[in-house]
Amino acid sequence: MLKYFILSILLLGTIFANTITTTLQWPDKAYFNFASNEVVSYDEYLASNPTQDPSEIFDIALEPWDEPAWCANRIDMGNVALSSLTIPPTSGYSDDILGFADCGYVEEGHTYWIKTRDGNMAYAKVKVTEAVHIGVDDTYGNINKIGLLHNSDLVLT
Numbered sequence: 001m002l003k004y005f006i007l008s009i010l011l012l013g014t015i016f017a018n019t020i021t022t023t024l025q026w027p028d029k030a031y032f033n034f035a036s037n038e039v040v041s042y043d044e045y046l047a048s049n050p051t052q053d054p055s056e057i058f059d060i061a062l063e064p065w066d067e068p069a070w071c072a073n074r075i076d077m078g079n080v081a082l083s084s085l086t087i088p089p090t091s092g093y094s095d096d097i098l099g100f101a102d103c104g105y106v107e108e109g110h111t112y113w114i115k116t117r118d119g120n121m122a123y124a125k126v127k128v129t130e131a132v133h134i135g136v137d138d139t140y141g142n143i144n145k146i147g148l149l150h151n152s153d154l155v156l157t
Contacts, residue, residue, distance in 0.1 A: 018152045019082075021129070024062055024070075025145040027137075031058040034116050034124040034154060042140070055101035059116045059124065063103050064141035068131035071103040073115040080111050081127075088113045088123035088155050106131045106146055122154040 024032055027042035031054050045054055055061040055071035063069040073095040077085060093115045094102035108131035116122045130147030137143050 020150055020152050022148045022150065023130075023145065024060065024148070025134075026062045026064050026143055027140045030054075030062045032060040032148075033057075034059045034114070034150070035118045035122070037152065053101065055103070057117060059114055061101075061103075062144065062146065064144070065105070066142055067133050068106045068108075068144040068146050069103055070106055070146065071101050072112070073101070073117070074112045076107065077111045077113060079107075079109045082111055082125060082149055082151075085111060085113060085125040088115075088125070090121075108132075116154060120156065122156050124150055124154055126150040 020037065022032060022037070022039065023029065024039065029039045030042040031040040031045055032038070033040075040058070049057075059072060061071040063071060073093045075089060075093055093113070094104070095115070106128055108128050111125065111127045114124045114126060116124055127149040128146060129149050130145060132145050134143040134145055
């Protein structure tokens with residue numbers, strides 16, 4: 001019995017070893033890049049890039065809408081386990097269909113494939129663990145928080 005317990009602990013450790021939780025919240029943690037696991041604030045980005053659209057650089061750019069929303073080149077796979085996503089689709093992503101960075105509301109509990117912006121046909125898979133509207137700020141507008149569970153390793157095709 002102890003042998004099976006130890007084996008299950010080792011197996012779970014292997015499965016979750018490269019899983020990361022990232023919390024994004026407008027405006028302090030507004031932009032995210034999977035390749036570097038970098039989170040950047042709205043103010044920090046605006047100070048260094050006043051004219052370039054952040055959704056063209058970052059894999060996820062939060063939007064200060066009335067509900068949690070993001071700009072990401074994504075496919076919503078529905079409310080499925082993160083582990084069920086194994087091979088990313090190579091087409092059908094929001095930017096592929098529309099031809100521009102598309103923004104939309106985030107669904108808590110849903111899992112998404114995201115085609116990253118690094119140009120190497122790399123994909124990330126994320127599970128939205130939290131999507132809440134916190135309130136309104138006089139300076140920054142709607143404050144939203146999105147929690148993500150994702151793998152630290154990108155899927156390359």
